[in-house]
Amino acid sequence: MEENIWGEALSQFNRAANILKLDDQVVELLTNPKRIIQVSIPVRMDNGKIKVFQGFRVQFNDLRGPTKGGIRYHPNVTLDEVKALSFWMTWKNVVADVPFGGAKGGVICNPKEFSQGELERLSRGYIEAMHKFIGAEKDIPAPDVYTNPQVMAWMVDEYHRIEGHNVFGMITGKPLELGGSQGRAEATAQGGIYVLEEAIKKIGVKKPLIAIQGFGNAGKIVARLLSKSGFKIVAVSDSKTGIYKQDGLDVERVIAHKEKTKSLQGFKGVKEITNEELLELYVDILIPAALEGVITAKNVENIRAKIILELANGPVSAEARERLYAKGQVSIPDILANSGGVTVSYFEWVQNNMGYFWKEEEVLEKLKEKMVVAFDNVYSASKEFKVDLGTAAYIYAIKTMVKVLEYRGYIKR
Numbered sequence: 001m002e003e004n005i006w007g008e009a010l011s012q013f014n015r016a017a018n019i020l021k022l023d024d025q026v027v028e029l030l031t032n033p034k035r036i037i038q039v040s041i042p043v044r045m046d047n048g049k050i051k052v053f054q055g056f057r058v059q060f061n062d063l064r065g066p067t068k069g070g071i072r073y074h075p076n077v078t079l080d081e082v083k084a085l086s087f088w089m090t091w092k093n094v095v096a097d098v099p100f101g102g103a104k105g106g107v108i109c110n111p112k113e114f115s116q117g118e119l120e121r122l123s124r125g126y127i128e129a130m131h132k133f134i135g136a137e138k139d140i141p142a143p144d145v146y147t148n149p150q151v152m153a154w155m156v157d158e159y160h161r162i163e164g165h166n167v168f169g170m171i172t173g174k175p176l177e178l179g180g181s182q183g184r185a186e187a188t189a190q191g192g193i194y195v196l197e198e199a200i201k202k203i204g205v206k207k208p209l210i211a212i213q214g215f216g217n218a219g220k221i222v223a224r225l226l227s228k229s230g231f232k233i234v235a236v237s238d239s240k241t242g243i244y245k246q247d248g249l250d251v252e253r254v255i256a257h258k259e260k261t262k263s264l265q266g267f268k269g270v271k272e273i274t275n276e277e278l279l280e281l282y283v284d285i286l287i288p289a290a291l292e293g294v295i296t297a298k299n300v301e302n303i304r305a306k307i308i309l310e311l312a313n314g315p316v317s318a319e320a321r322e323r324l325y326a327k328g329q330v331s332i333p334d335i336l337a338n339s340g341g342v343t344v345s346y347f348e349w350v351q352n353n354m355g356y357f358w359k360e361e362e363v364l365e366k367l368k369e370k371m372v373v374a375f376d377n378v379y380s381a382s383k384e385f386k387v388d389l390g391t392a393a394y395i396y397a398i399k400t401m402v403k404v405l406e407y408r409g410y411i412k413r
């Protein structure tokens with residue numbers, strides 16, 4: 001892992017750029033963000049005092065359509081992180097073949113310490129500060145770490161208040177009652193499972209044991225869907241702890257415990273493990289679904305899973321992906337593995353634009369079709385260039401983007 005996350009994002013891109021012998025001017029065009037917005041958001045806290053939070057939005061590249069990407073609330077948010085995440089969104093949207101550019105937003109805050117009222121005022125404040133720069137044809141946010149459909153609902157309402165009319169397509173991941181799409185809540189996990197199934201067909205692991213890091217929208221739902229399909233989940237974790245049971249966890253009971261106590265701690269009949277131990281377990285499939293930078297040169301030699309499904313953004317460094325590939329393990333890169341989220345966000349935006357909504361089966365069928373094509377494109381590039389799937393995903397996406405640059409007249413055909 002590079003020292004900083006933006007350096008890491010660039011190093012993933014550069015591996016592919018070097019293989020493609022990309023011209024310097026193309027590298028320059030593709031690695032500089034179009035727009036960086038930083039705002040101060042004053043929020044009246046419940047104690048009556050005003051507290052000012054720093055908010056960011058990076059609109060990296062809009063050459064393929066309006067920019068798109070989630071908003072993260074976390075104490076460790078930095079501009080560098082938001083920039084890297086917006087860069088990854090740019091490439092993910094190419095791999096997923098959705099007509100969007102890449103963006104990301106973030107606020108430095110700890111939402112776990114907020115009341116609902118404080119969370120609402122911060123979310124409305126973010127839109128008040130950013131509304132000129134976002135919109136259904138400009139830049140479309142969505143949920144990310146510690147933001148959810150309720151936060152999206154406050155945001156769409158604030159946009160309504162400022163603009164004087166509803167614009168449901170300005171944000172995705174909304175509740176169903178407020179222009180959301182069937183299947184959006186499960187989309188990231190379900191999309192990941194569709195590509196995992198394709199990978200299993202190629203690699204052929206039988207009766208796999210699975211460990212999952214992170215137990216939020218991505219991690220909890222992937223655990224639920226996989227266990228419903230008969231897979232054995234032996235370990236899961238959240239920010240406080242991990243839990244392990246060799247003969248498989250009862251995932252629904254774990255979810256009920258987490259929902260009741262807000263933590264995995266105290267769940268009976270399991271061994272408590274650390275997040276680091278979870279990553280190094282003897283399992284067949286490992287699903288990092290929390291934060292970035294968890295599998296790097298430092299621990300890659302201890303990673304035993306045959307398949308790593310990168311449901312989080314940036315969990316595996318470029319160096320670690322290469323090393324895993326050399327050891328015969330497969331890391332399905334974030335920009336492919338978690339692209340189900342933005343794909344169903346795209347479906348939500350389409351449905352908002354036409355004012356007509358699809359049934360869940362229709363959404364899932366369309367999602368599967370897109371995920372299988374995306375996997376095939378990346379897998380073929382991996383075979384053609386003899387590289388890991390991460391580098392292959394960038395090769396595929398950069399080649400597509402170069403055509404866009406040519407057609408738009410930035411570079412000669």
Ligand code: NAD
Pocket residue numbers: 143144145146147188213214215216217218219237238239240275289290291292311312313314338339341342
């Ligand atoms: P979330 O807020 O719903 O859940 C985050 C989970 O990570 C929580 O269970 C939390 O306890 C856990 N966590 C936080 N810090 C941790 C740590 N240090 N170690 C272990 N666990 C930790 O967020 P989410 O939406 O599930 O997002 C998780 C990852 O998936 C992020 O990288 C996000 O960018 C990515 N992702 C999410 C979506 C989506 O649709 N939600 C789409 C694409 C990618």
